[in-house]
Amino acid sequence: MLLALKQVTKVFNEGTIDEKVALRSINLTLAPGDFVTIIGSNGAGKSTMMNIISGRLFPDTGSVWINGKDVTSLREHERARYIGRVFQDPLAGTAPNMTIEENLALAYNRTKRRTLKFGVTKKRRDFFREALATLHLGLENRLTAKVGLLSGGERQALSLLMATFTKPDLLLLDEHTAALDPARAELVTELTKEIVEKYKLTTLMVTHNMEQALRLGNRLIMMDQGQIIFEASGNEKQSLTVERLLQEFQRIRGSQFASDRAVLG
Amino acid sequence: MSTAIFSAIESGFIYAIMALGVYLSFRILDFPDLTVDGSFVTGAAVAAVLIVNGTNPFLASAVALLVGFVAGSVTGILHTKGKINPLLSGILMMIALYSINLRIMGRSNVPLLQQDTVMTAMTEAWQKAGLDEAINGIFSFSGFVPRTWAIFVTMALVxxxxxxxxxxxxxxxxGLALRATGDNKQMVSSFSANTDWLTIFGLGLSNALVAFSGALVAQYGGFSDVGMGIGMIVIGLASVIIGEALFGARTIARATLAVIGGAIVYRIILALALRVKFLETGDVKLITAVIVMIALIVPNMIAAQKEKRRKKRKAQERGEHVASA
Structure with a gap:
């Protein structure tokens, strides 16, 4: 198993009137090469789960395993050795006052110890240029432009490249197209598909967009109130439609899907 | 008059080292570090006491630099491991250092007048080599002959x-990870960098420069005093802000050059201000604060003015467009 969550529970504001159980004894395993999409209404626990996998949050009980190793007590920067991550906010994944090549150099060191050698060398610059060309955005000609000058779509595409070009064991995508306009979202979705296939990355993608969740990946998970309530993979997933998903949700929960965004997004 | 400007530039180079330290914490790490008021004196105190006890002044200055690094690191540890707010971590360290500085010196003031310092050593070596005559020859047209060029040139070089x-x-x-820590902390951890460690290291480095500058200022002025660091952070900020406003900060190399320029310009402004009859030496802090206020407010006002004019022009262009159409 590449990733395993075992009996993971997380409660916020425990013992207060604001107490909220974000995750209830979640079990999840990913085999190498799995591409799992996660859907669910707001507050279902999707982002909490991503933060617990990446090490930004720690579970109250339960454990997180990557490559057969218990990483539950490792902090975010220690786990980042195995994990590439793209956030919802296009501003979150890059450093705005640094140039494109400096950002890439920073990402390039994800799996290596940082030294007092120069971050951007001629050899690396060539490599960066080549990698940027795969985005088809012309960024390979703007290596020394500050990232703060890029548009949201360009920054998100760059974030995706930075998270993936060092071939992480696990790729976490946290609604990474949600903040983009439809055309840009489509572009980043296509790039995601291309990159994941090219490097055969094991991927976990949270999305609000059901259509996107159906189109991408070989497995689909639906979450609600801190639990995984529905799962489909292989042929079963291939034959799913948005209507079927909504019916499933009603059948299991006996209510309308809570978030309009989940339907419309 | 020219002597006053000359020594303003001379001391400007020494204070520029402190300003570079402030640039590192304030701009690169985005950490307003008030430790500076204490660590500047720590550097001065360590160097002064070592020199009085017969240590080589160059070695004494290097030790001051290391002690400054430790002081800055402690502020970093208070913030990252102790989870204390940045401003408060700096203030706590500043206050703690006040007592520590008194302990180091054993009293509130250590004079260095009869001692061998970096400054006296450089001046002697310089005179032996006869460099002053050479430089004065070049500048003979100006009719200005300073006491020595030694300190001016060596401090500029340093x-x-x-x-x-x-x-x-x-x-x-x-270094890239250090900059990213100040630019987007969230993102750096997701690329395996330990932001705690980087913050501690960065603040250590910043205060090492500040303490080194303090050691040099003590040797330049001929004494170390427990009160000499009061308002030092503001002087550092003044240098950074004035420098960036006057000389630009588009790249790192440009910004650090601007900080040195800013430190010198600040010293010149101060020298000129003190020539005004009405003002006394005790007014220095007030003058400094006013300079920083002006340096912070004026660029914003100018930018707002420009924006206003730009919008007006745009509106006019649109208006004409409509009229002609």
Whole structure:
């Protein structure tokens, strides 16, 4: 198993009137090469789960395993050795006052110890240029432009490249197209598909967009109130439609899907 | 008059080293570090006491630099491991250092007048080599002959070498991570960098420069005093802000050069201000605060004015367009 969550529970504001159980004894395993999409209404626990996998949050009980190793007590920067991550906010994944090549150099060191050698060398610059060309955005000609000058779509595409070009064991995508306009979202979705296939990355993608969740990946998970309530993979997933998903949700929960965004997004 | 400007530039180079330290914490790490008021004196105190006890002044200055690094690191540890707010971590360290500085010196003031210092050593070597005559020859047309060029030139060199080293450091893998820590902390951890460690290291480095500058200022002025660091952070900020406003900060190399320029301009403004009959030496802090206020407010006002004019012009262009159509 590449990733395993075992009996993971997380409660916020425990013992207060604001107490909220974000995750209830979640079990999840990913085999190498799995591409799992996660859907669910707001507050279902999707982002909490991503933060617990990446090490930004720690579970109250339960454990997180990557490559057969218990990483539950490792902090975010220690786990980042195995994990590439793209956030919802296009501003979150890059450093705005640094140039494109400096950002890439920073990402390039994800799996290596940082030294007092120069971050951007001629050899690396060539490599960066080549990698940027795969985005088809012309960024390979703007290596020394500050990232703060890029548009949201360009920054998100760059974030995706930075998270993936060092071939992480696990790729976490946290609604990474949600903040983009439809055309840009489509572009980043296509790039995601291309990159994941090219490097055969094991991927976990949270999305609000059901259509996107159906189109991408070989497995689909639906979450609600801190639990995984529905799962489909292989042929079963291939034959799913948005209507079927909504019916499933009603059948299991006996209510309308809570978030309009989940339907419309 | 020219002597006053000359010594303003001279001391400007020495204070520029402190300003580079402030630039590192304030701009690169985005950490307003008030430790500076204490660590500047710590550097001065350590160097002064070592020199009085017969240590080689160059070695004494190097030790001051190391002690400054430790002081800055402690502030970093208070913030990252102790989870204390940045401003408060600095203030706590500043207050703690006040007592520590008194302990180091054993009293509130240590004079260095009869001692061998970096400054006296450089001046002697310089005179032996006969360099002053050579430089005065070049500048003979100006009719200005300073006491010696030794301190001016060597301090300029020291400041520039430190600037160049800092520029290079900020391009290394560790340097990039350091800059990203101040730019987007969230993102750096997701690329395996330990932001706690980087913050501690960065603040250590910043205060090492500040303490080194303090050690040099003590040797330049001929004494170390427990009160000499009061308002030092504001002087550092003044240098950074004035420098960036006057000389630009588009790249790191440009910004660090601007900081040195800013430190010198600040000293010149101060020298000129003190020539005004009405003002006394005790007014220095007030003048400094006013300079920083002006330096912070005026660029914003100018930018707002420009924006207003730009919008007006645009509106006019649109208006004409409509009229002609």
């Amino acid at each position: 400041a520039i070498v430190i600037k160049l080293l800092l520029d290079q450091l900020l391009k290394t893998e560790i």
